[in-house]
Amino acid sequence: MLKLVTSDIDHDGTPLEALDSVESLLLRVADGDQRSFAELYDRVAPRVLGLIKRLLIDHAQSEEVAQEVFLEIWRTATRFDPQRGAALSWVLTMAHRRAVDRIRASQSSHDRDIKIGIRDVDREYDQVAESVEIRIEHERVKRAMTQLTELQREAISLAYYGGYSHSEVAKILAIPIGTVKTRLRDGMIRLRDEMGVA
Amino acid sequence: MATNDDSRMNTGAFALGALSPEELERFIAAAESDPELAAEADGLSATAVLLGLASTPVEPSAKLKVDLMAAIASTPQLSRETVVPLAEVRDDEPSASARVEDARPQPVEAGAAEQKARTRWFARPATLLVSAAAAIGLFVGGGFVGSALTGDTPVVVDQQAAGLAQIYAASDVQSVRSEVEGGGVATLVWSGELGRSAVVVDGLAPLPAGSVYEAWYINDAGAAPAGTFDATGAHKTSWHLLDGTMSAGDTVGVTVEPAGGSKTPTTTPIVAIASA
Numbered sequence A: 001m002l003k004l005v006t007s008d009i010d011h012d013g014t015p016l017e018a019l020d021s022v023e024s025l026l027l028r029v030a031d032g033d034q035r036s037f038a039e040l041y042d043r044v045a046p047r048v049l050g051l052i053k054r055l056l057i058d059h060a061q062s063e064e065v066a067q068e069v070f071l072e073i074w075r076t077a078t079r080f081d082p083q084r085g086a087a088l089s090w091v092l093t094m095a096h097r098r099a100v101d102r103i104r105a106s107q108s109s110h111d112r113d114i115k116i117g118i119r120d121v122d123r124e125y126d127q128v129a130e131s132v133e134i135r136i137e138h139e140r141v142k143r144a145m146t147q148l149t150e151l152q153r154e155a156i157s158l159a160y161y162g163g164y165s166h167s168e169v170a171k172i173l174a175i176p177i178g179t180v181k182t183r184l185r186d187g188m189i190r191l192r193d194e195m196g197v198a
Numbered sequence B: 001m002a003t004n005d006d007s008r009m010n011t012g013a014f015a016l017g018a019l020s021p022e023e024l025e026r027f028i029a030a031a032e033s034d035p036e037l038a039a040e041a042d043g044l045s046a047t048a049v050l051l052g053l054a055s056t057p058v059e060p061s062a063k064l065k066v067d068l069m070a071a072i073a074s075t076p077q078l079s080r081e082t083v084v085p086l087a088e089v090r091d092d093e094p095s096a097s098a099r100v101e102d103a104r105p106q107p108v109e110a111g112a113a114e115q116k117a118r119t120r121w122f123a124r125p126a127t128l129l130v131s132a133a134a135a136i137g138l139f140v141g142g143g144f145v146g147s148a149l150t151g152d153t154p155v156v157v158d159q160q161a162a163g164l165a166q167i168y169a170a171s172d173v174q175s176v177r178s179e180v181e182g183g184g185v186a187t188l189v190w191s192g193e194l195g196r197s198a199v200v201v202d203g204l205a206p207l208p209a210g211s212v213y214e215a216w217y218i219n220d221a222g223a224a225p226a227g228t229f230d231a232t233g234a235h236k237t238s239w240h241l242l243d244g245t246m247s248a249g250d251t252v253g254v255t256v257e258p259a260g261g262s263k264t265p266t267t268t269p270i271v272a273i274a275s276a
Helices: A002-008 A022-029 A034-056 A059-079 A087-105 A107-111 A114-118 A121-126 A132-146 A150-160 A166-173 A177-194 B002-009 B011-015 B021-032 B035-053 B062-073 B112-118 B130-140 B143-149 B155-169
Strands: B174-179 B185-191 B196-202 B211-219 B222-229 B237-241 B251-258 B271-274
Touching (some): A022 A034, A022 A059, A034 A059, A034 A087, A034 B035, A059 A087, A059 B062, A132 A177, A132 B035, A150 A177, A166 A177, A177 B002, B002 B021, B011 B021, B021 B035, B155 B185, B155 B196, B155 B237, B174 B271, B185 B251, B185 B271, B222 B251
Antiparallel strands (some): B196 B237, B211 B222, B251 B271
């Protein structure tokens, strides 16, 4: 009897539609499709906000920056070129840049606890026992991070998660800027190779 | 040559966003004429994205999405074809009315050239990120996963989130959207391989007191209960990981049932989505 009623229900389900990729959503956003923008937002917003908040710590400020990021995505989706990289990379690169901009623009950035930048990555993972997939991803990065020297890890964390420029990193660690550059480069090359990016 | 040697040492700092604006400009100029440098910069930039993904997802407030949807409605997009001269990029900002948070101090923006440069890849083939993206794709599949990671979420929700993420991660994941009777949209997401499915609902009408939504697997054998859920709360988007195993060709329906759920449907489904 239930089967009879269900056939009466009007639904416009598109048959066997594969789940939209972030790329295809972004390409539709470039056509001004607001619905795709909403879907894209649902998919990536927690990731975007998570990264921004990692840098800024403050939730309200992080949401402001996330809003700037998504407005920029909307405005510049027309310039996204899938030939040049994955949509998610494009989005996260933008989010990181905006967060760094906010840090550098704010006077209080200099008061931020330096430890924020170099806090142990492990602590972050401990809060996240919930999802197997995320756990795996974290484990991958964590494992790769262990292949770095302590000095490389410290410099990379300060730069990426702390949002410090290399000259700030040099000041914080009281080492020459050339040494910072070397640590960042050697460390990132090591990470790249460990994580099989290239 | 000296300048390039300098830039060569800067690939790590470039990828991490740690160069000064002047250095960045020099770096870009150097990379444009040096494919090897460009390739290294791209690879390290892709690596930096993985660092970004290692951060714990954070669920945004419902307000953020509402504000954004309102803002984009009045925010023009950049034109597609024209390569905008760098100087114009800043002028193309959304109009004041489009700004949702006008009163807030805006950060001092980086220069236009820098802005542009920092979101570009140099010469990256589309396939370069494949291994990373394969891992990443799993997780962005569900923006919902993030909601399970914020604070004191009950364990059962986390398990549900993990299940949903698993479905999104499956190689045979499929989805079908359907309008819901009485308003809203439901999307069925499933993997035949896993035999699992989830219903994602958005904008459903509020339930009468003492009622729940109940999901059903519907096939020739009738309707089998697949768990109750409720779509109220702070987020109007909600989802339910169906209990039991989905068989190929099952239709998934949702009815409104008395609290606690029913053994067989007592009302007409508000939505029924066929998986084949």
